Amino acid sequence: MNYFVTTSIPYVNGEPHIGHALEFIQADVLARYARQQGKPVLFSIGTDEHGGKIEEKATELGITPLDLASQMSGKFKLIAEQLNISNDRFIRTTDKGHEQRAALIWEALKKDIYKSSYEGLYCTGCEAFVTEATAKENNNVCPNHNKPYEKIKEENYFFKLSSYGAKIQKAIEDGSFKIVPASRKHEILNVIKDGLEDISISRPKEKIGWGIPVPEDKKQVMYVWFEALMNYITVLGYPEHEDFKKYWPANVQVIGKDILRFHAAIWPGMLLALELPLPKILYVHGFVAGEGGVKMSKSLGNVVAPQEILDQYTADVVRYYFLRHIPSYGDGDFSWQKLRDTYNSELANELGNVVQRTAVMIEKYQEGVIGVIPPAEHDVAEYERALEECRFDKALEEVWHQVRGLNKYIEDEKPWTIAKDGDSDHLREVLAYQVSAILQIADMLLPFIPETAEKIASIFKEGLIQPIEGTLFPRMDADSNTS
């Protein structure tokens, strides 16, 4: 009954990008849908703030790592607000609560943690070791950071992930830990089947100071990835808080395809070691490319920040585009042209107009009196199934099927002709049916474009048309936006 949904927590190393926006929006739909069904919901998002990269950047800027993290975290928070994300919590890994509880988790994992020295080639940019083969392939220079690999020997703590591979595999295979889409499930099973290796989970403090101290070892801090994953339960107040008992395991954890391994192998390993249940569903979205499916990159100059889109369009428009036109199970792309076409044809012409024409007819022919609205009658099974499978695109297609159906209904019934013929009973019946269909559509749209859905409902709910200011989605001219 209780419903817990999370997004991954973005690393505050970079500005919020379109992929973060997508993830926030998708998770928000799940949260709002669950609330609509009357479930107690907890929806958390947040930011991941420790690690060497933050430390370095802060040093460059001459500020403290925490100041930098706070600044960046604020930007993610702002984007979430602008997108009308209904998160109940926003966790920062620098929150005292997270830091303290991370230490408790470490203690609880102790039977699976051991110390060992590790020698290998390391990239400070990636904060990761690479195999010799990889290093050779790249001529000893990390391609991501353009820095030579350093040969280092470190004392690290390790987590016995290898002990949990079989259990994780079983949970994925039997569906108790469901990974969608299925292609991602196969992908990770392929990795797990070959056996999971123990992972390094700490760094020497002298090398990376910006992190959560390892309990009882002042010389080590927790590896940022290991500690960041813990946010999903520290945010609930693991281990003692009521919320933790109430909301864990998560119903859905929303992540991007680039961090599948962390969430489908390491994280479940940690949970199993803690003797906690695994999340029910791990939903993996794809990437958003730029125009023509070309990857967004600074050097190509085709990067579009969520902020830029929000400067020109309302949150609902942005939400709609991302949910309907970025395939829920694959990669998609963003272009201003596509956004405007979508806006005009789907939101303005089809949805906005059907609301408008219905409201106007009731005002014109019946002084705004709606009369008895029949109950909703369209089958929503497909819509519901789509949502259960995190197929946001498909769910919206189902809604639009109804929007189109309604426009067709109006053309078939021709209320304006009925009005001329003076058959007021029949006219009232037809218009009330239109309202019924619109209200059902608004209901289905509530998790997706909440402001619009509420506005639509408000027009018809009182039995008398309550006009709104302007129109829902005024059409946009071809030259009204460029950038």
Place this chain on the structure above:
RNA sequence: GGCAGGAUAGCUCAGUUGGUUAGAGCGCAGGACUCAUAAGCCUGAGGUCCCGAGUUCAAAUCUCGGUCCUGCUACCA
């Protein structure tokens, strides 16, 4: 190299266990209407279903071979 997925209309894609004339949305062209945001509705054009062979009464669908693309993963010197 291994594993997985893909190639269908100008674009994005759907095509369930093989079964008449291969579909939708967008875009494009034409039409009738007038309640509405010059929106909506109707009609139409547009396809060698990647290539080749095979199985079958029948293949977009199944088999084999090939080409190209994507993802994951491994490795050689």
